[in-house]
Amino acid sequence: xxxxxxxxxxxxxxxxxxxxxxxxxxxxxxxxxxxxxxxxxxxxxxxxxxxxxxxxxxxxxxxxxxxxxxxxxxxxxxxxxxxxxxxxxxxxxxxxxxxxxxxxxxxxxxxxxxxxxxxxxxxxxxxxxxxxxxxxxxxxxxxxxxxxxxxxxxxxxxxxxxxxxxxxxxxxxxxxxxxxxxxxxxxxxxxxxxxxxxxxxxxxxxxxxxxxxxxxxxxxxxxxxxxxxxxxxxxxxxxxxxxxxxxxxxxxxxxxxxxxxxxxxxxxxxxxxxxxxxxxxxxxxxxxxxxxxxxxxxxxxxxxxxxxxxxxxxxxxxxxxxxxxxxxxxxxxxxxxxxxxxxxxxxxxxxxxxxxxxxxxxxxxxxxxxxxxxxxxxxxxxxxxxxxxxxxxxxxxxxx
Ligand SMILES: [Fe+2]
Ligand SMILES: [Fe+2]
Ligand SMILES: [Fe+2]
Ligand SMILES: [Fe+2]
Numbered sequence: 001x002x003x004x005x006x007x008x009x010x011x012x013x014x015x016x017x018x019x020x021x022x023x024x025x026x027x028x029x030x031x032x033x034x035x036x037x038x039x040x041x042x043x044x045x046x047x048x049x050x051x052x053x054x055x056x057x058x059x060x061x062x063x064x065x066x067x068x069x070x071x072x073x074x075x076x077x078x079x080x081x082x083x084x085x086x087x088x089x090x091x092x093x094x095x096x097x098x099x100x101x102x103x104x105x106x107x108x109x110x111x112x113x114x115x116x117x118x119x120x121x122x123x124x125x126x127x128x129x130x131x132x133x134x135x136x137x138x139x140x141x142x143x144x145x146x147x148x149x150x151x152x153x154x155x156x157x158x159x160x161x162x163x164x165x166x167x168x169x170x171x172x173x174x175x176x177x178x179x180x181x182x183x184x185x186x187x188x189x190x191x192x193x194x195x196x197x198x199x200x201x202x203x204x205x206x207x208x209x210x211x212x213x214x215x216x217x218x219x220x221x222x223x224x225x226x227x228x229x230x231x232x233x234x235x236x237x238x239x240x241x242x243x244x245x246x247x248x249x250x251x252x253x254x255x256x257x258x259x260x261x262x263x264x265x266x267x268x269x270x271x272x273x274x275x276x277x278x279x280x281x282x283x284x285x286x287x288x289x290x291x292x293x294x295x296x297x298x299x300x301x302x303x304x305x306x307x308x309x310x311x312x313x314x315x316x317x318x319x320x321x322x323x324x325x326x327x328x329x330x331x332x333x334x335x336x337x338x339x340x341x342x343x344x345x346x347x348x349x350x351x352x353x354x355x356x357x358x359x360x361x362x363x364x365x366x367x368x369x370x371x372x373x374x375x376x377x378x379x380x381x382x383x384x385x386x387x388x389x390x391x392x393x394x395x396x397x398x399x400x
Pocket of ligand 3: 272273301302325326
């Protein structure tokens with residue numbers, strides 16, 4: 001089938017940017033801005049469409065390793081992105097996470113090297129042209145955005161940014177790239193494009209359509225790039241999305257689903273909690289009971305899952321199955337409060353299996369539960385009309 005890779009990437013970029021927005025407490029669109037500046041520079045340097053797609057994808061994904069980084073080094077309490085970015089591990093983790101992404105031309109090592117400096121003063125001491133060119137471009141956009149904030153609307157900031165970049169010519173940045181940056185940043189529109197309200201439109205305009213002939217199997221493999229990032233956010237969910245994907249596949253066989261439906265269900269499972277990237281770890285990893293306000297905060301994750309997936313052509317059913325996994329048949333689920341008429345069989349299946357998967361995993365406030373104990377709890381939800389009775393009974397049979 002034909003699949004629009006850039007729609008897919010732009011949809012999920014929202015969730016990746018949430019990782020960093022958690023660190024700063026605001027939606028900053030950092031990855032999108034780094035992608036925009038990198039693409040403008042790549043175009044000015046005469047890179048091919050395939051290379052421009054790659055640099056946009058890499059820029060959007062460049063800080064994906066922060067999802068896990070926060071966990072291992074900061075216990076979920078980093079207060080500023082700049083401090084967290086200043087750690088080499090997020091480069092290594094990020095590089096490993098994206099190895100299955102279908103880049104067009106790219107050589108490995110770009111995310112790994114996005115904090116290298118031209119003069120060798122970066123994390124790993126690589127120097128000059130030993131740093132891949134795309135890593136140099138992303139590095140310039142990234143470093144400059146972190147310090148000077150491209151989104152600051154004040155035109156005085158334009159001069160500040162030019163001074164910042166110029167002062168680092170031949171030090172942090174290659175002299176040639178500093179010249180390219182100057183060239184692309186002469187027009188006021190370049191700066192307006194970087195403001196939060198306009199960055200999405202600017203990306204849509206700058207990134208050419210990238211439609212590829214691809215199988216659903218391959219889309220599943222790419223989706224696992226994201227499910228790995230999602231699961232890495234908390235040690236309690238390390239196997240949540242992949243475990244759900246496996247169980248959904250098992251039940252799809254159990255119910256004799258066709259090959260394509262089965263793959264779509266697995267894709268929905270692998271991305272169902274992508275919105276969790278926007279939920280602070282302080283809530284996800286809280287050892288005690290959540291307050292009412294914290295519980296409300298968690299409910300936004302499926303709203304975000306819908307936002308990420310709904311604009312991807314071909315993902316219409318996947319979006320419903322993924323984003324409705326906390327909806328209940330009695331209309332008392334979230335975030336839409338849909339009733340049974342609006343929830344098809346696969347959405348109901350996803351709900352039951354998500355509960356099953358979560359209860360059989362350890363949580364900060366309890367140990368993992370056995371199949372029996374899990375089915376007792378799900379049985380109560382069945383009896384109160386919240387989840388589908390037939391599906392509950394079949395899940396019990398399939399996993400006992
Ligand atoms: Fe970084
Ligand atoms: Fe960054
Ligand atoms: Fe969820
Ligand atoms: Fe989940």
